[in-house]
Amino acid sequence: MSAHHHDHDDHHHDNHYSDMQARVRALETVLTEKGLIDPAAIDAIVETYETKVGPRNGAHVVAKAWTDPQFRTWLEQDATAAIASLGYTGRQGEHMRAVFNTPETHNLVVCTLCSCYPWAVLGLPPVWYKAPAYRSRAVIDPRGVLAEFGLTLPETKKIRVWDSTAELRYLVIPERPDGTEAMDEEALANLVSRDAMIGTAIAGAAS
Amino acid sequence: MNGPHDLGGQMGFGPVAPETNEPYFHAEWEKRALGLTLSCGAFGAWTIDESRHAREKIPPAAYLSASYYEIWIRALETLLARHGFAMPEEIGAGHSTRPAPSPKRVLTADLVPGVLAKGGPCDRPVATAPLFAVGDRIRTRNFNPESHTRLPRYARAKTGVVEAVQGGFVFPDDNAHGKGENPQWVYTVVFDAGEIWGEGADPTLTVSIDAWESYLERV
Numbered sequence: 001m002s003a004h005h006h007d008h009d010d011h012h013h014d015n016h017y018s019d020m021q022a023r024v025r026a027l028e029t030v031l032t033e034k035g036l037i038d039p040a041a042i043d044a045i046v047e048t049y050e051t052k053v054g055p056r057n058g059a060h061v062v063a064k065a066w067t068d069p070q071f072r073t074w075l076e077q078d079a080t081a082a083i084a085s086l087g088y089t090g091r092q093g094e095h096m097r098a099v100f101n102t103p104e105t106h107n108l109v110v111c112t113l114c115s116c117y118p119w120a121v122l123g124l125p126p127v128w129y130k131a132p133a134y135r136s137r138a139v140i141d142p143r144g145v146l147a148e149f150g151l152t153l154p155e156t157k158k159i160r161v162w163d164s165t166a167e168l169r170y171l172v173i174p175e176r177p178d179g180t181e182a183m184d185e186e187a188l189a190n191l192v193s194r195d196a197m198i199g200t201a202i203a204g205a206a207s
Numbered sequence: 208m209n210g211p212h213d214l215g216g217q218m219g220f221g222p223v224a225p226e227t228n229e230p231y232f233h234a235e236w237e238k239r240a241l242g243l244t245l246s247c248g249a250f251g252a253w254t255i256d257e258s259r260h261a262r263e264k265i266p267p268a269a270y271l272s273a274s275y276y277e278i279w280i281r282a283l284e285t286l287l288a289r290h291g292f293a294m295p296e297e298i299g300a301g302h303s304t305r306p307a308p309s310p311k312r313v314l315t316a317d318l319v320p321g322v323l324a325k326g327g328p329c330d331r332p333v334a335t336a337p338l339f340a341v342g343d344r345i346r347t348r349n350f351n352p353e354s355h356t357r358l359p360r361y362a363r364a365k366t367g368v369v370e371a372v373q374g375g376f377v378f379p380d381d382n383a384h385g386k387g388e389n390p391q392w393v394y395t396v397v398f399d400a401g402e403i404w405g406e407g408a409d410p411t412l413t414v415s416i417d418a419w420e421s422y423l424e425r426v
Contacts, residue, residue, distance in 0.1 A: 017234050024236040024280060026301040028243060030293050033303035036250070040316035042242025048323055049241070050231055091245075091326040095374075112215035112359050114259055115275055120326075124241070125230050130275035133220040138406055139361065140216045141412050150221045158411045163215065165357045166417030167329050167376055168391050200225070 005181035021196060033193050055194035061121055063189040065098070066176045076100070076136035079171065083121060093120020093169060097157045099162060100172055100173045101202075106153055107172045108199035110138035118169035122194055131197065133193065134164040149200040156167070208260075208353050211267035215361040216404070227368070233274075240276040246284055249322060250310030252290045256383035258357040261285045331390035333375035337420070339394055341352075342396075343369045344426040347418065349371035358422045366426055367398040370415065378419055392420040 002109050031037040059085055059092045065072045074082040079096040083089075096118060100108040111117065112135050117125040128134050137145050146152070153159070162170045180188060195201035232238045248258065261282035263270075270278060287293040292307045314322060339345060347362035350356070357379050373395055377388040400412035 017236070020240075020277060020280070021234065023235040023298070024239045024243065026298050027280070027284070027287075027293070028239055029255075029301055030303050031243070031247070031287075034293070034307045036244065036307060036310060036313060037246040038313065038315045041246055041314045041319050043240060044316045044319040045245050046232075046238040047321070053323075090324040091322075094326040094328040095376075096328060097373075103373070103417040112361075113212055113357060114262065117209050123271060124231050126226070127233070127275070128225050128347065131220075131224075132217070132271060133223045134216040136220050137223070138215075141409075142412060143409065145223055149225060149300040156370075156411070158413070159409070160397075161414045163359065163362075163414060163416045165359060166373070166419070168373055168393075168395075168417050172382045175236065183269050195225075 007135065014022060024121070026126065032106035046067050049119075049124050053088075053090075053119060055121075055192075055197065056189070057086075057123070058194070059189040059192035060086055060185075060190045060201070061088070061098075061171065062173055063185045066188055067185050072081045072173075075173070083171075086188045088120045089122050093118055095168050096121070096169050096171060097168050099160070100174050101175045101199075103175070105158040105160055107170075108138060108142050108159060109164060109170045110135060110161060112136070112139055113163075113165060116164035116167075118171050120169075121171050122197060124196070146200060149195065150203055165175070172199045172204035174201075177202075180204070208263060208355065209351055209360060210263040211265070212263040213360050214225040215359045223381075232418075237274075237276045240280050240283075242245040244279045245323075246314045247283055247287065247292070248398060249312050249314035250292070250314055252308075252310060253286050253290070254377075254382050255327065256355060256377070256415075257385070258282060258286060259379070260383040261289075262354070293366050329377040329388075331375050331377055331388060333390050333392055337372050337392045337394075339369045339372070339392075339420070339423060341369055341371060341426070345369055345394075345396060345423040346426050347422055352380070354380065356380045358418065359416065361403055362396075362398065362418075365398050365402050367396045367402065368421075369394050370397045371395040373417060377421070378421070380419070380421075394420065394423065396416050396423065 075098040079098040083096050115130040191204040196203045262278050299302050346366045373393045375390045376393045378391045381389045395415050396418045397413050397415040400408035
């Protein structure tokens, strides 16, 4: 792409974003004037997902699954309750399922129809998760998608893609990296990235 | 509906573009769009299924070129007008010019923690026993409704295996259109990639969907 073309795209992008800024501000003003919304509630929602509900929740779940066999069994049998026992409940986490990577099988989660994502454990989804490239290709060419994340799996490894077409929300429990036997739960949680819990990365690797 | 949202297996969108250290929001208006969508959802005037259908009804060219928060805002404007809370001319003018109905609830800041922590469970009792059991071979139905459905095109008229009976859930194909929750059993159904994609499919790949009972037929 030429530098000129790139500048043009950025310009278009900026215009579009300022259009959306005006459109959304107008919408908020109208609804506030009617007493239908509370702008402070919007602030509270944003603060919740910027500071309280994010992938550290999910990493805690994974680390506990690695270190506590009883918890792992509970996750297998009733992920919603097991996750709630750590304090992670609520919106887009009402019906949780944990899926476990093994030496034989790698799991990958997508929502081809919209943007279903386990907010209670991972927070808000990244832009790529909601965009057409990922949603279109995860179900037909997952190896190609994973390569774009820098992850190449052995050719013999099975891949299972979970399309979140109903209200179940999936959390991938990655394999525990080798050589981590001495690490405690908190240190282990630091090895677990958001992408490892979607399936576009593995634990202990940069994402 | 066979809308632009039903993306599984489509081609030509280029590589996935993960962003290093991606922020939660890329502009201030995205924060407001999230908060407005959740605040207006709290009115209790429409269901999550109706809001999903409003998003997939966005014309294809607009849908595919929009960011996801723009998709949310476009659909929110549709829902607000449909239910009488705000009209396009008011949003264009930037001011309220007519009264709105009273919603069941206005989400004030003090209510936010409780509402987010509670969520909106949509599991429901189903009066009848599940028709299918784990291990059953099933075939998905072939239908192309103009109305809302959660059976993706790529998974229609395909043979798979029931892997799990997940419980009873609100049926979105009805609920999106105000026809009631009419809960059905939901099953996780797994397909070999070869059944879905045919020649050249990745032999190591299986794909599952979560399917309401009326999407399925016994083989």
